[in-house]
Amino acid sequence: MAHGPAFETNSAVVKWIDDRLPIFSLIHGSLGAGYLAPRNLNYWWNFGSLAGLCLVIQIVTGVVLAMHYTPNTLMAFDSVERIMRDVNYGWLIRYMHANGASMFFIAVYIHILRGLYYGSYKAPREMIWMLGLVIFLLMMATAFMGYVLPWGQMSFWGATVITNLFSAIPVVGDYIVTLLWGGFSVDNPTLNRFFSLHFLLPFVIAGVVILHIWALHLPGSNNPLGIDAKGKGDKIPFHPYYTVKDAFGVGVFLIFFSLFLFYAPNALGHPDNYIPADPMVTPDSIVPEWYFLPFYAILRSITFDIGIPFTDIVIIPAKLLGVLAMFGSILLLFALPWLDTSKVRSAKFRPTYRIFFWFLVIDMVILTIVGGKKPEGIWPLVGLIGTAYYFLHFLVVMPLLGKIEQTLPLPESIAKACVKKA
Template identity: 65%
Template sequence: MSFPWAQEYQPKQPLMRWLDEKLPLPRFVYNAIGAGYPVPRNLNYFWNFGVLAGFCLVLQIVTGIILAMHYAPNAQVAFDSTEHIMRDVNWGWMLRYAHANGASAFFVVVYIHIFRGLYFGSYKAPREMIWLLGVVIYLLMMATGFMGYVLPWGQMSFWGAKVITGLFSAIPLIGTPLQEWLLGGFAPDNAALNRFFSLHFLLPFVIAAVVILHIWALHIPGSSNPTGIEVKSESDTVPFHPYYTAKDGFGLGVFLILYCTMLFFLPNALGHPDNYIPANPLSTPAHIVPEWYYWPFYAILRAFTSDFFFIPAKLMGVLAMFSAILLFFFLPWLDTSPVRSGKYRPLFRKFFWFGLIPDVLILGYCGGSPAAEPYVMISQIAAAYYFLHFLVILPIVSSIERPEPMPFSITEAVLGKDDKAVLVPASAGDLPPAATPVPAA
């Protein structure tokens, strides 16, 4: 995003001038997060979660690299090496708990980030590419999280790997060979564990690369804002630093308080008890569940219990589960409303807060519950509404809805309407002849 009022980077120290000439890294950082990057002045704390997601990614990479130095990806000793980290490695317990709870924190932050984008229309033009790259990041996170869940090689790790990779066997003709290729055999064992460990180590760096593209795409149209109105003048913006670096710093402090509370007082609260038992292929757990952040999609998977014509129920469940995520790619074109922000869309707001949000929470609850009634029936109803919301309700609402009156500019949304105020462009030369102020006599 380029504005005529954006401050240009002018290094003062000779060393910084030399570095900026040879490798303009200081200029890049300044334009990305400094006074050279103007942002809308009305961003609220929901816009903190992008920075928090980046912090979580760095936390996961750092703790993961150190844990990899002590972990052994071998089915015979993987569980023991995890216990070795917990008991014998200096601060190993904290590193493992930081990594495990950091994954949950990462998904919490990303889910809030996604729902902020859904409510404020951050997926609409001209920011479609930002949204699409964000969905790619989310898919990579899901793959990375699943592979990381397998590595401790406890009961839930083994059986989770068996169930999830078994979903590929539902694909006609190529399903079973594909499952065997993924596992490197007929069941999860050394080959699968080595592959998952290798990919779990690699994918966070792929995520980091896509995050860079995500931020790059963000800087082209600029940040969205709660009103959904584009920036019109210098008065609509403030420099990212120090205004939003201070705001992000406060948000990071609150996040760290909550995260450290989980880390030091409730480190095992989100773990499954069966995963503290070594993997046993001959003993099936009574209730196989993935990590909590997959529960809504796991509920959609289990919602299909009967064959549909010639399509097996298992294949229908797999297609529905992946479709529930992939439809996010089409969201910019499913919602055709000219108004971005849900703040000015009364009908959209009702379906969002009283339809979509409760529906996702119900799916999450059912995904973590046993595959029995009434949870299966509730999952079926909630899954049907999930697809109905995005494929039917949202397009209809965007066509028939009458938006509420919107402010003329971001400045008006923040300071209120002032008929006496004149919105001054970046330079006097930008004023049309009829609007040029006439000096008093």
């Protein structure tokens, strides 16, 4: 990795601190003029920093909410209502936290799709990609547990349905469910476990984010052309060029966030969660948060057993198959650096792959819609087709395209491509 100028300062105090604890040198080398980034990064590269901003917002608002929340099934719902009504600016903190989770997932989903489009998972950036997926899995676990904490109807029944999925795992499934519940049903021990983990996991995410950034700074950032930055004019200092660009992105993001926060704070939630949890009343439809819907659709699309033909012997029941498909749809992404056999990174030079990439995006949107619908009528069939394409895209299309696709010629360098474009 190419480095910029070393850290220098005229402040005797800063120099004294940095000589003993090089925190200023670290910031300078990671986020300042000491870090050289490709000169052609576009605004799609803003979403990494935006995801980091969302994490900070979630941690700060979460710590404040934890000061007023009561993790007890008899008082949890009322404590949330007290936060909304009686705590100074509690409504703002609670809405920032609830909508901040959605903003976090929006930023991360776009960040992942950008990586898929520009081939950021390819060598030598496999570890960056896999650490990013670890962050994504931790986010999903944290968000699920946080959704349970308000102890509304959707919280309770969502926890019941999702935790029950682990019972499909042979031999150890029931033990896992009992461990998650802390008993034999979703009750007070479950709420205490989820509150404890929901508070802890964001700090674990922050630790993995540090590893993610560390791994990024070894090979350096990918770029829209997908070629290595080697020439003298291929890189520019991160500061001020990209700090200004990120600041602009933050401004646009905060406007978008504020529209939800002040004008539609409940648009991304479910109205049933404003009803206290009642184990005796099952909601008409149990739906998770929107960012889980594609994977929920994959889970529900599997309604058939796998067994020996012409016999009643079942090898893999539908419930287990659905759970495997749901988790497999995420774990499959860890193998992406090896499933994609093309030597060209960026989709800018892969016209056929670019078409299939947009097919995948459309497929994910369709699965999101299906996940929010009741499993009746045509929707189960649509979900099954969407699930089939999702796996075919990664297991068949990508390996095959890498072998047969005619790619466009790559530019000699980033600098020459930028000058030619200008």
